[in-house]
Amino acid sequence: MPTDRIVELEIPARPEFVGVARMAVGALAGIRPGLAYERIDDLRIVVSEACTSAIEMLAHQPSLAGNGPPNLRLRCIDGPKTLEIRIEAPGSAFDSAFPASDPEPDVDSFRISLIRALVDDAELRSTPGGTELCLVLHRDAGDAP
């Protein structure tokens, strides 16, 4: 029975680090057997959207900054049936990605459309330190085990 492989990455919540998160998650997904290039691209977009959402929200919550920008914690969990990316941030960092109602057409609505379309599941959870956005890709029927 295959076991989960977990890779963790912590980045400062600053714009210049979004590319680092995207590159790391893309590289990890790339070594996963059977995941199509197109789905890896999808994952890179969704990770970029999630990190950007958190960075923009945290920029409006200076009380969380302390002596510098807070960190975003990414956990990539490569399981037998799913690839999960969990992104944890302080405060309510993902409000623009999960608003209470559908926003007017703008960047936030584009972000929501992309997250909804490009991953199989997206769930927002409360954690002791803030919130965690869990993005899930299910293994396709044709993927290698």
Place this chain on the structure above:
Amino acid sequence: MDLGLDVKERSGWAVLSVQGEVDVYTAPQFREQLIQLVDQGQRSILVDLEGVEFLDSTGLGVLVGGLKRVRSHDGDLALVCTQRRILKVLEITGLTKVFTIHESVDAAVGDGQG
């Protein structure tokens, strides 16, 4: 991560070629370039996305902002894009119905001369 921005004049169009990754870090340069073009009086802007390796909602926001800005001066902003990965982002967000999308700069400039 660098963003390449190059402007050329083609038959009355300002052709802005974008190379690299457009995200929250690089989008401000892209936005500034579009604002500058409109402020300089350009009313027909063609954004060539063929060299773009990554584009997310922040980049889409820049394109929509540029379109609104140039339309407020009775101008237009069109795109050149054949890359499946970029077209997919435009399709999901409904922007293929908002922008005129050409297969090449030559085709766009030809259409513009109409």
